[in-house]
Amino acid sequence: MEEVRATSAWVASHSSHVTVDSLGIEKVVESVENSIPKVEWNYEGIHYFDNGPLTVQYLFVLDALNFCFWPDKDLNYDDLASGLKEALQNDKTVFDADRLQKYTGPELRELLKWPRPLPLEDERVRLMHEVGFELERSFGGKASNIVESCGKSAVKLVSIIARHFPGFRDHTVYKGHQVFLYKRAQIFAADVWGAFKGEGYGEFSDVGSITIFADYIVPAVLQQLGVLKYSSSLDNIIKGNKEIGSGTEEEVELRACSIYAVEKMRDLIQKRTGKQVLSVELDLWLWAYGVSNPSLQHHRTLSIYY
Numbered sequence: 042m043e044e045v046r047a048t049s050a051w052v053a054s055h056s057s058h059v060t061v062d063s064l065g066i067e068k069v070v071e072s073v074e075n076s077i078p079k080v081e082w083n084y085e086g087i088h089y090f091d092n093g094p095l096t097v098q099y100l101f102v103l104d105a106l107n108f109c110f111w112p113d114k115d116l117n118y119d120d121l122a123s124g125l126k127e128a129l130q131n132d133k134t135v136f137d138a139d140r141l142q143k144y145t146g147p148e149l150r151e152l153l154k155w156p157r158p159l160p161l162e163d164e165r166v167r168l169m170h171e172v173g174f175e176l177e178r179s180f181g182g183k184a185s186n187i188v189e190s191c192g193k194s195a196v197k198l199v200s201i202i203a204r205h206f207p208g209f210r211d212h213t214v215y216k217g218h219q220v221f222l223y224k225r226a227q228i229f230a231a232d233v234w235g236a237f238k239g240e241g242y243g244e245f246s247d248v249g250s251i252t253i254f255a256d257y258i259v260p261a262v263l264q265q266l267g268v269l270k271y272s273s274s275l276d277n278i279i280k281g282n283k284e285i286g287s288g289t290e291e292e293v294e295l296r297a298c299s300i301y302a303v304e305k306m307r308d309l310i311q312k313r314t315g316k317q318v319l320s321v322e323l324d325l326w327l328w329a330y331g332v333s334n335p336s337l338q339h340h341r342t343l344s345i346y347y
């Protein structure tokens with residue numbers, strides 16, 4: 042994920058609305074360096090797991106739809122994860138590639154037992170079709186074949202996914218430069234790693250190459266911890282719950298500066314303690330902290346990427 046790291050650093054050094062505060066990073070690192078809070082994957086107990094290829098299929102569908110929950114104030118990531126889990130427990134064929142290509146909005150809602158239209162429902166359905174079509178065309182219908190083709194490399198896994206599935210191509214242009222963020226492709230690699238505890242499908246020799254997953258929760262946590270500072274205009278937009286357009290400078294800076302800041306935290310932890318910590322582990326800690334603080338105000342962007 043060198044391109045994610047390098048392009049996020051570029052944004053951080055040309056940023057107009059978001060600043061990464063080195064002193065803030067030092068304070069946070071000082072407070073956690075001896076015991077980085079370890080958060081178990083699936084600590085919420087919401088995920089499907091059977092130790093086999095169907096788990097990989099579940100995670101791929103989950104991460105194809107893992108974006109934009111906030112427009113419905115009652116809808117959370119948990120509802121998606123546990124809804125898909127239950128649907129799969131009731132019918133092992135719900136995520137077969139041919140079925141994925143046929144879902145309609147109301148059918149997806151029914152699958153999740155959600156009583157009203159989902160945010161960006163048409164996009165969610167389109168992405169399910171895209172996943173089903175490309176899985177069938179290139180991977181024998183099975184997401185586990187994508188994982189098997191990556192030679193135990195998370196970097197290769199992310200790049201195969203981005204090459205084959207346009208919906209996972211989370212990149213943009215910022216001040217004339219192409220910037221790569223790859224939130225859902227990277228979170229899929231991390232989910233497979235977490236679910237299988239780094240073994241079998243989850244064995245990746247380069248899991249340390251993955252960065253954090255730039256969503257709308259982690260930037261809000263980093264700001265609360267004093268790691269990110271916002272301009273007063275951006276602060277007012279977020280506090281006023283006003284939408285920020287996808288691809289705007291503000292939005293790209295929020296996401297890229299979060300990635301850059303956590304890479305800096307990780308470097309500092311290593312320097313001070315000699316201990317290697319993974320960005321995935323820091324992400325899970327920051328994210329779990331964020332979702333346990335529902336009063337945290339986050340930015341609002343309509344996006345299929347996060």
Ligand SMILES: Nc1nc2c(c(CN[C@H]3C=C[C@H](O)[C@@H]3O)cn2[C@@H]2O[C@H](COP(=O)(O)O)[C@@H](O)[C@H]2O)c(=O)[nH]1
Pocket residue numbers: 081082083084085107108109110111116117118119122232235253254255256257258259324325328332347
């Ligand atoms: N950075 C980061 N962002 C994450 C996740 C996860 C879930 N990861 C699973 C992996 C292991 C655990 O068992 C988790 O269940 C979801 N999100 C993002 O959050 C937002 C949803 O927020 P809310 O509207 O409040 O539900 C949305 O953009 C979603 O894409 C993560 O881990 N890291």
